[in-house]
Amino acid sequence: MTDEGGPVADGDRAPDAADDDRAPDADAARERGRSGRIAAVACEGADALALFALDTGERLGTVPVGSHPVHAATAAGRTIVATMGERAVTAVGPDGAVTRIETGVLGPSHFAAADGLLFVSCSAGDALAAVDPVESALVGRVAVGGEPHEVAVDPAGEYLYAGSRRDGVVDVVDAAARERVASVDVGEEARVQGVALSPDGRRGYAIDQRGARVVAFDPAAAADDGGDSGRDPAPDAVVRGAAVGDDPYDLVATDDRVLVPGREAGTVHEFGPNLALTAVHEGFSRPVDAFRIGGDWWVLDAADSQLRSLDGDAGATPAPGLVATRVGDRLLVSHYDDDLVSLVDVETGPVWTAESPAYPFGSVVI
Amino acid sequence: MTRDTDPAADRPADADGPPADTTRRGLLRAAAGATVAGAASTAGCLGVTTPANVAAQYEVSGNVAHFVGPEWLADNREDAVVLDARSAERFRTERIYGARRVPFDAITSRTQTDAGAVPDTDAIAAAFGEAGVAPDDDVLVYGASVGSRVTRTAFALAAAGHVGDIKVLNGGLSGWNGRIGTGSRGAPTATDYAPDPAAETWVTRDWLAERVGATDGDGPGLVDTRVPEAYLGAPGSDALDPDHDRHGHLPGALNVNWVGNVAGNRMTEPGRLVRLYEVDAELDRDATVVVYGDENVDPTSTWLTLRAIGFEDVRLYDGGFGEWANADGDRGRYPVETATSVVIETEGSVGGGDDSGDFSCTG
Numbered sequence: 001m002t003d004e005g006g007p008v009a010d011g012d013r014a015p016d017a018a019d020d021d022r023a024p025d026a027d028a029a030r031e032r033g034r035s036g037r038i039a040a041v042a043c044e045g046a047d048a049l050a051l052f053a054l055d056t057g058e059r060l061g062t063v064p065v066g067s068h069p070v071h072a073a074t075a076a077g078r079t080i081v082a083t084m085g086e087r088a089v090t091a092v093g094p095d096g097a098v099t100r101i102e103t104g105v106l107g108p109s110h111f112a113a114a115d116g117l118l119f120v121s122c123s124a125g126d127a128l129a130a131v132d133p134v135e136s137a138l139v140g141r142v143a144v145g146g147e148p149h150e151v152a153v154d155p156a157g158e159y160l161y162a163g164s165r166r167d168g169v170v171d172v173v174d175a176a177a178r179e180r181v182a183s184v185d186v187g188e189e190a191r192v193q194g195v196a197l198s199p200d201g202r203r204g205y206a207i208d209q210r211g212a213r214v215v216a217f218d219p220a221a222a223a224d225d226g227g228d229s230g231r232d233p234a235p236d237a238v239v240r241g242a243a244v245g246d247d248p249y250d251l252v253a254t255d256d257r258v259l260v261p262g263r264e265a266g267t268v269h270e271f272g273p274n275l276a277l278t279a280v281h282e283g284f285s286r287p288v289d290a291f292r293i294g295g296d297w298w299v300l301d302a303a304d305s306q307l308r309s310l311d312g313d314a315g316a317t318p319a320p321g322l323v324a325t326r327v328g329d330r331l332l333v334s335h336y337d338d339d340l341v342s343l344v345d346v347e348t349g350p351v352w353t354a355e356s357p358a359y360p361f362g363s364v365v366i
Numbered sequence: 367m368t369r370d371t372d373p374a375a376d377r378p379a380d381a382d383g384p385p386a387d388t389t390r391r392g393l394l395r396a397a398a399g400a401t402v403a404g405a406a407s408t409a410g411c412l413g414v415t416t417p418a419n420v421a422a423q424y425e426v427s428g429n430v431a432h433f434v435g436p437e438w439l440a441d442n443r444e445d446a447v448v449l450d451a452r453s454a455e456r457f458r459t460e461r462i463y464g465a466r467r468v469p470f471d472a473i474t475s476r477t478q479t480d481a482g483a484v485p486d487t488d489a490i491a492a493a494f495g496e497a498g499v500a501p502d503d504d505v506l507v508y509g510a511s512v513g514s515r516v517t518r519t520a521f522a523l524a525a526a527g528h529v530g531d532i533k534v535l536n537g538g539l540s541g542w543n544g545r546i547g548t549g550s551r552g553a554p555t556a557t558d559y560a561p562d563p564a565a566e567t568w569v570t571r572d573w574l575a576e577r578v579g580a581t582d583g584d585g586p587g588l589v590d591t592r593v594p595e596a597y598l599g600a601p602g603s604d605a606l607d608p609d610h611d612r613h614g615h616l617p618g619a620l621n622v623n624w625v626g627n628v629a630g631n632r633m634t635e636p637g638r639l640v641r642l643y644e645v646d647a648e649l650d651r652d653a654t655v656v657v658y659g660d661e662n663v664d665p666t667s668t669w670l671t672l673r674a675i676g677f678e679d680v681r682l683y684d685g686g687f688g689e690w691a692n693a694d695g696d697r698g699r700y701p702v703e704t705a706t707s708v709v710i711e712t713e714g715s716v717g718g719g720d721d722s723g724d725f726s727c728t729g
Contacts, residue, residue: 087618102580104580105703107703124703124705
């Protein structure tokens with residue numbers, strides 16, 4: 001899930017951009033952005049970060065960031081963009097200065113902030129790259145299971161939980177030591193996509209896309225039971241597994257419920273914290289995410305031009321949405337296939353809709 | 367078939383059989399004549415292969431280094447040391463007359479350093495010394511064709527700092543029409559081969575670790591010479607080494623299977639190799655290029671091939687993917703990639719069999 005503003009690391013400070021490239025459009029964005037916040041959207045098909053005035057949707061400019069940008073995070077006053085087609089991430093300063101930060105491994109995908117660093121999963125390899133956003137430098141890599149994808153952080157910010165799409169595990173990483181200390185065996189054939197922890201940190205959850213199931217694990221047991229060099233699975237970490245709709249990808253975990261959209265099935269499975277099934281919500285086209293706004297759960301659908309609540313309410317969107325970032329009680333929605341970005345109020349509909357560079361994807365508000 | 371024995375060979379029972387000047391060329395000439403005669407009495411449409419065109423098909427033309435044809439050997443037979451890269455059994459059965467053999471275990475030996483495994487040039491040099499090779503000898507290496515045992519032997523010479531020329535016989539033994547030997551061979555007079563390690567011919571695990579991810583930009587070219595399934599770490603594939611903790615390839619490596627260097631018993635046509643590596647793989651001949659495989663034998667085919675077609679700075683990762691994949695300690699320093707697919711398709715084929723100097727299952 002991408003929350004408002006994305007993960008924020010400690011130690012914000014003004015960047016030193018003396019040696020950096022500066023994107024020409026960024027100056028205009030900076031000037032116009034002074035009156036309000038800016039929505040920064042990674043546009044995968046344009047290799048650019050598109051900037052919009054959050055209050056009006058006015059297109060402020062684009063910043064070239066490298067091949068296939070997919071997600072972004074803010075840290076140390078900069079916007080860090082994961083460029084999946086590179087062995088690097090790109091830092092964009094408030095003045096538009098662009099700095100390339102080498103990761104060494106292809107496929108930077110998802111961010112997690114801990115211990116003053118940004119950890120980014122290198123999804124074409126078997127590592128998390130640890131980036132110092134203040135220095136705009138790689139400080140090291142942590143070996144994890146192959147093709148890591150989503151990364152969750154415990155509430156204390158001490159441990160990272162990285163799902164492996166290749167090895168069927170969730171690796172537990174000590175953020176300060178930058179070392180894998182344990183792994184949770186989700187299943188030999190599992191393809192782990194989404195990973196999340198409950199807000200209180202008592203439960204962890206992993207989505208096995210291939211097996212169409214969700215697995216609950218005990219984060220504390222996983223961290224304590226690591227074997228040799230953290231490579232052996234912690235034997236007692238898995239609490240329970242449950243079937244979900246076909247082609248699950250991501251999940252939402254709160255202290256009292258777990259929601260898992262099944263994209264192919266068009267369902268949202270709702271569980272209690274230990275995966276006791278509460279309900280199966282049907283009738284969606286291609287549900288991809290869910291957001292709690294105004295006391296209701298609203299489901300984003302990648303094949304339907306509306307947000308639908310689990311209670312049956314609906315709100316129109318300009319086009320199907322693939323990714324959204326919550327901004328207060330509104331959603332900043334990326335309409336990937338339609339090259340549109342919109343700010344949507346679930347009660348009143350679209351606040352604004354703007355054309356974007358090709359394939360808008362993950363976003364942050366800065 | 368009648369064969370010569372070498373002058374220094376242990377004398378087997380049949381060693382006095384054929385006259386010393388009997389050559390395969392002569393035998394082939396006789397066989398060709400018989401074929402022609404037979405054809406004349408039948409349909410008259412059988413193909414005829416003469417010693418001259420057998421040899422000619424393995425000649426090397428153009429600006430190609432290291433690889434030479436049978437004519438070169440015929441012209442330099444008295445001046446060059448000839449090393450047989452095949453197994454001892456094949457060596458005893460048939461070899462180029464006067465050839466010597468070096469134990470292959472020594473040729474592939476490695477020693478550990480803090481930076482990772484490197485060629486054990488002391489062991490390699492000692493083996494060449496026992497074979498009577500001196501550092502300034504011009505050496506020709508052959509196998510049944512031009513496979514990776516042959517090229518590993520050539521690499522071992524280079525790694526030991528060999529001063530003399532290093533040649534490889536295109537076509538291998540099958541292209542040689544000259545005198546052949548058989549039986550056990552007496553030990554040649556040993557030399558004191560003092561190695562002068564040529565560290566510029568190899569790289570270490572840590573050398574690569576310091577450049578992880580830089581190989582697709584301004585850094586060195588990096589070529590994974592294994593089959594695509596191994597490069598991709600294809601789950602369930604027989605190509606995956608079960609002794610490896612991890613599968614895939616070094617970050618930034620592209621895949622060109624070394625078999626594409628070989629067409630039957632000879633090197634692939636040089637123009638085609640240039641297209642393969644410079645056009646398809648987009649390698650820069652003026653830059654450093656590192657090659658690797660699972661171990662340290664098969665990738666030497668690409669090591670020598672690239673040098674032969676004009677690449678100036680080609681280096682072997684002697685530790686190989688096995689060392690990288692099983693690295694102890696901080697594996698974040700030695701990452702592997704899987705979800706990439708820069709595979710350059712090749713169409714090569716390797717003649718002969720295992721242990722013949724043509725093919726190695728260890729690389």
